[in-house]
Amino acid sequence: MDYFEVNMDCMRQRRNELYKKLVNFMNQNMNSKTLEVVSEPSKYDEHYMIVKKDDLLTRLNSCYSPKNEAMKWVEQFSFTNINIIIAMFGFGTGSIPREVIRQKNKTDMLFIYEPSIEIFTHVLYNFDISDIINDNSVVLTIEGVNEFEFRNLLKLYTNITNIYSQIRCTHPYYQDLFPESAINFWKEIKDNYIHARMNINTEQYFGERFITNALFNTRYLKDSNRLLDLKDIIDTEVPAIIVAAGPSLKNNIEELRRAKGKAYIFVVDRILDYVLEAGIEPDFIVTVDPIKPIEYFTTRTDVTTPLLCEMSSNWEVLNQHKGKKIFFSCNPYFQMMYLSQKKNPPILNTGASVATTAFASCVKLGFNKIVLVGQDLAYDGEMTHAGGIAEKSSKQKEVYVEGLDGKKVRSRLDWYEFLIWFQDMIILHPEIQVIDTKIKGAKIQGAIQMTLKDVVNKFGTKNVNINNELNNIKGTFSKEDMEGIRKFFSDTYDELRNLKKKAEEAILLCEEQIRIYKNNYCDNHLTEKNYKKISKINQYISEQPAYHLLETFITAETAQEISEMYQFSDDRINDIISTYEKSKKIFQAIIDGTEFLRPEFDKMMPYI
Missing domain, CATH: 3.90.1480 (sialyltransferase cstii, chain A)
Structure with a gap:
């Protein structure tokens, strides 16, 4: 199989919607070209690419070593945080995105916006990018084919935990080659930030x-x-x-x-x-x-x-x-x-x-x-x-x-x-x-x-008259259903007591972890034991229905701590201490939330 067959077969299996859109686009637009693309062998490793647009030639990669160039280019970014959103304008030959994937964390997401179908088609025929196509942490969008997904999925993945952990970058020379598309790319980035910020502000303001x-x-x-x-x-x-x-x-x-x-x-x-x-x-x-x-x-x-x-x-x-x-x-x-x-x-x-x-x-x-x-x-x-x-x-x-x-x-x-x-x-x-x-x-x-x-x-x-129809429609819940709902709320009331107890235990464990790390500045068997206990408490809390009622309260009370939870420096021990300090505040918000909710339940239950 040649490169094109390998790449398209991989796309058909792993990104079937993109595959169908791409095939449809290529069938309808084979003769529509705005630039010329060629590949040449580099001196030391993989091929590099040259683009001819408006009679100007632009080399997108090093003619000596595209791999080494990609490694040096990616060094400008830090991947110490967790759940980073990486938005990249331009795919190139795939060498730079591949290096980003190699250096980022597994939980980070890479969103690639390729403005040129001609470049991407050339890459499909001349480079093996099946590893990138196969990577679930990569969102691949191509202008004119599926660019709407860039905006849609970027909104979906951006939230309070990563809004301040984002990398925005452009592949070398892409902004010069495609200035109008670059403007659209940066506009999408700005609009996404506004959207996420508005959602976070709403939760903070309206939590209770x-x-x-x-x-x-x-x-x-x-x-x-x-x-x-x-x-x-x-x-x-x-x-x-x-x-x-x-x-x-x-x-x-x-x-x-x-x-x-x-x-x-x-x-x-x-x-x-x-x-x-x-x-x-x-x-x-x-x-x-x-x-x-x-x-x-x-x-x-x-x-x-x-x-x-x-x-x-x-x-x-x-x-x-x-x-x-x-x-x-x-x-x-x-x-x-x-x-x-x-x-x-x-x-x-x-x-x-x-x-x-x-x-x-x-x-x-x-x-x-x-x-x-x-x-x-x-x-x-x-x-x-x-x-x-x-x-x-x-x-x-x-x-x-x-x-x-x-x-x-x-x-x-x-x-x-x-x-x-x-x-x-x-x-x-x-x-x-x-x-x-x-x-x-x-x-x-x-x-x-x-x-x-x-x-x-x-x-x-x-002619329509909805009132006649609505008068005859049954309510969603029967009398028996309402008895079940009353029991559901009663169980929640009991869960609140347990959530408070678990959060209090977690705070004591966090305080012990902070003391140990401040005094010893290293891990030991006790920190590992406490970490497992806290993880078990976290799992218990997240599994309780009552926690999902408390979530907006917790977000409103600890938005700053949550937004910084996955941000780290090069000092591992200080990061650990900081994480436990933030965790204490979040567990305290759970306690405060349970105390806020119980009297609200007392007022509600007589009406169920």
């Missing part, structure tokens, strides 16, 4: 509130439904209209009134009163925020429109609302609760806003057409929301994005994050027709521009 909301909201479980319970009563051929709170909503109120009964209308909580005052009764309200000011929901006390919500949505909103609660998502602890009664738990990738949550809900329900109304994602003068609201936010940085007319429009960093999310979802779901009805504001790439009037005229051909 996530828990108190979810426990309070358990009182609605008896009469509640899951989002997936609606799938059998929704006609997905009828459009779903998502009404957000952007200033452009005022231009669509009359057409929205006409759409009632011809489409399913999902209204975000912020704009509910505005829509109700216009005489429009939505089919669903959507809420997600754990601390949603009640005045941003409704001041009415008679709202019975079905509410799509998360278990951790603001308890005050759910308390104000008088109708059916439909849960679209919950944290791992409540997922275990559903599973304890043999029910599939509600799980949803909600994005970062109530509008993205409404969109994700419509995708989950299987709608073929999703219509966006009031999804401006940009200022209208100084206006931020419909109803003449000019909300001032000192926390949000202003940015400029592409508008519908191709010119830049003023937006905010959080809106930009939502914009990216919508565009990603459109890429992920090409089967769904996404229609944007605004006439100005931020351009959502991939969405079809169409007025709401035209949408109603073209697609509003059926």
Whole structure:
């Protein structure tokens, strides 16, 4: 077998989706070339590569020893931390990525963004890269083939434990050869950091509130439904209209009134009163925020429109609302609760806003057409929301994005994050027709521009009345299920006592470890014995359902310690002492969390 056969066979077995996309791309674009690539034997070891672009020749590797060059190049980076995210622009011949793989830790992830299909194709034919293709710690993306996976998987793997342990680098000469692609690469890196930072800030800020909301909201479980319970009563051929709170909503109120009964209308909580005052009764309200000011929901006390919500949505909103609660998502602890009664738990990738949550809900329900109304994602003068609201936010940085007319429009960093999310979802779901009805504001790439009037005229051909169907749908849990749920919560109450005891034992062991290492500055049989005891405690704690309820509390209390847990220096003993110091604070957060939770359970149990 030649290099190409070996590489492609390996890719077919280990990266089948990339293999299929690559074969499809190569079959359709064999004659489309923007540069020339050749390989020449180096003086001492493997071949090097020369690229000709715009009549300029660029040698990507040493003509003497590409292996030795790769070793020296990689020396500029330190791999002392654990779970490092390495983002690299350019694959080259594979010699540099191979050296990165050799020097990094097993738990580190290497994300490679190759901007040139011509270079990568040449490499497939002329170099054996099966070892890299076969490596599960490598994410391989090629522009024009599967570059979306670079963004998607980078987001998936970046979290509080490694956000500060990242290496970003470019293969020699790649930025000069592919400047536009390099700009996109660095933009993806920046956007990923913003996304991860926002997620971490959310957990830090809302840690306790996530828990108190979810426990309070358990009182609605008896009469509640899951989002997936609606799938059998929704006609997905009828459009779903998502009404957000952007200033452009005022231009669509009359057409929205006409759409009632011809489409399913999902209204975000912020704009509910505005829509109700216009005489429009939505089919669903959507809420997600754990601390949603009640005045941003409704001041009415008679709202019975079905509410799509998360278990951790603001308890005050759910308390104000008088109708059916439909849960679209919950944290791992409540997922275990559903599973304890043999029910599939509600799980949803909600994005970062109530509008993205409404969109994700419509995708989950299987709608073929999703219509966006009031999804401006940009200022209208100084206006931020419909109803003449000019909300001032000192926390949000202003940015400029592409508008519908191709010119830049003023937006905010959080809106930009939502914009990216919508565009990603459109890429992920090409089967769904996404229609944007605004006439100005931020351009959502991939969405079809169409007025709401035209949408109603073209697609509003059926009459729907969800209320009739919802009145007949059974709740998720039976009376017997609720008895089982009560037992699940009672068991959690007992687990909290045990978690506290185990965390106290772990703190004493950590303190002993710190004393030994400070005095002896080395390992001994006692440190090994204590390490095994702490590991056993960690395993016990992580296996308890109650721990998954405590997680957001622990993250909020010890975010700094968790983010630094896998960062190390060249001084091994000091690193060990520092790790045990951080561990003490995390175990103390577990103790504090159990003491916080038990009175919350006392308040909750009478309502189950």
